[in-house]
Amino acid sequence: MKLSPEESNQHLSAPLQQFQTGREVASDDDRSVAADSWSIKSDYGSTLDDEQRHADAAEALSSAVNFRPASDYSSDKDESDADAMTSMLGLQSYWDAAYLDELANFREHGHVGEIWFGTDVMGTVISWTKSLCIDVSQGHITNHVGEAKSQPVEQDDTYLSSWSVLDIGTGNGLLLQELSKQGFSDLTGTDYSEGAIDLARSLADRDGFSNIKFLVDDILETKLDRQFQLVMDKGTLDAIGLHPDGPIKRMMYWDSVSKLLARGGILVITSCNHTKDELVQEVENFNQRKIAIFQEPKTIKDQETQKGHAPLSYLNHVRTYPTFMFGGSVGSRVATVAFLRN
Template sequence: MAGIRWPPEDSDLFPARPAGATVTELISDDDRSVAADSWSIKSDYGSTLDDEQRHVDAAEVLSASNFPAASDYSSDKEEPDANEVEPSMLGLQSYWDATYAEDLVNFHEHGHAGEIWFGAEVMDVVVSWTKNLCANMSSAKDAAEGSSSNSESGETVGDLSTWSVLDVGTGNGLLLQELAKQGFSDLTGIDYSEAGIELAHNLAVRDGFSGINFVAADVLDAKLDRKYQLVMDKGTLDAIGLHPDGPVKRMMYWESVANMVASGGLLVITSCNSTKDELLQEVDNFNKRFGIQDQVQEGGTGPADVFRYVDHVRTFPTIIFGGVEGSRVSTVAFVRN
């Protein structure tokens, strides 16, 4: 799938919160500012020693590497546009803490759920497509192992309710609610904003999805006690890339999610800042950097890819700009080897 970047201020993806606005412009009410400030913020992306060391390690690898950044690649433009995506408020935890604190106030006062990242139409497409992809993979596995094959839980593999699902950067958690409607039931959402987690929990209880588990955790430094068969990312990698240390943070992201996806599991990424081919190139770079290390740790005898491309959404509405046809959004699935 081709994709075209649109500057946040010109895009209709974030109509209520222009990227160039300051936090004080976004929240004019003093009480909402106080609510945002009341959340415990370690730093923009955590402040643990482990995270700091990983940041240093990633920066060293990046500076010594010959791999171009993902934004240096483009399958649908004649010239690379490495400087097109610049750091913005959307890359900072303080922005999201303030945003979700405001949304939490609106929920309590008016029952509002907040924004749907990329819009309801995109979310519906992603959920339906992901359900079909998981069902097809389950059917293929059932056929290979025999219809009587059981999963660890004793259920048939083809039953979507047996899929463990993690939504990274879950925000208000509405994506997980939509997945629940499609038959997934083992659902967990993480977000580094405690206000976002509280909002997601409140919405889930109100809407009849109290079984969804929400945890305050940073995807770059999450200490999870399990791995998941399906990991969803709708906009989180985009936000990480908008951090002032975006290239380093993105490297840390791939290392983190590789530890979250179970062997044979899926990683589904939806992005408005990266085309399908750019995501493929970024995964290829990650495989080259960490594939050998990953194989050695698992007792293998040679290098192997960590993630392998499976499929991408082909049904997003397309537009033509400057003679190039593409989509504002791309969704790509990778399988964890």
């Protein structure tokens, strides 16, 4: 069924706004409708041939962004604030339905499904991450005050072949395909939706990326028994935060991710529901919780030692996304931030 432009806009706007500021958990019928209608399609193919849909989605996403003070996104938010952030996009049942639809479209029409945040953002994330990893490999970045290049660099890709990469919430796995094209070779994608993994495997087999491994795994209760030098998250933390138990699940997320990151490894998070400062603040909250586990130091020497207990530190962020003023704050529709595992 092809929707008219008016109907398409009507179906797109509500789910996208709910992704940003969702107020209630949707029924199974609502999730089914959303799974059919909510997506940002790309040059890889679309279930609808209306190119205006991508522009409409981007506009709705932009208008729905609500930049809050970093403290509002701390993991210790009160219950009422957490309820306000609840959305159907935080439920596994939504994603199971969505990827069953995507898988059916792939098998029938060869469509790859949605590109999370669109191809422009994915391209920026890929080139920026590649440059960051090369700089780290060459020793150009040794601590959190280092500045990574945000533009692609012409370097031998042998620097990247040794990086082990994990993409959590991989969806259709196209991010890993793009990383493979850039020279990364040890690639693993996980998702808690079996339909997503089936789709990612099917696409990888079709496109000749048999080197990419895909596993059904929930990042909050991960069964992975290895660590990775690079962990990618494009929208997963956003979805976790929209679950009715979002504050608790976000705490579980940081605990799990920090254990999956090898020492000296990098976590790259791309979010449309958090600004760079909000993500940094959430990591600081996580660090404080971990430090509190240790006995309170009694001497200056102990205090210096205590600083080493912070698991994650801010490394860099993408500065090329367009910004705008909203509610007295300057922010971007999308933020990509890198953290270092100490």
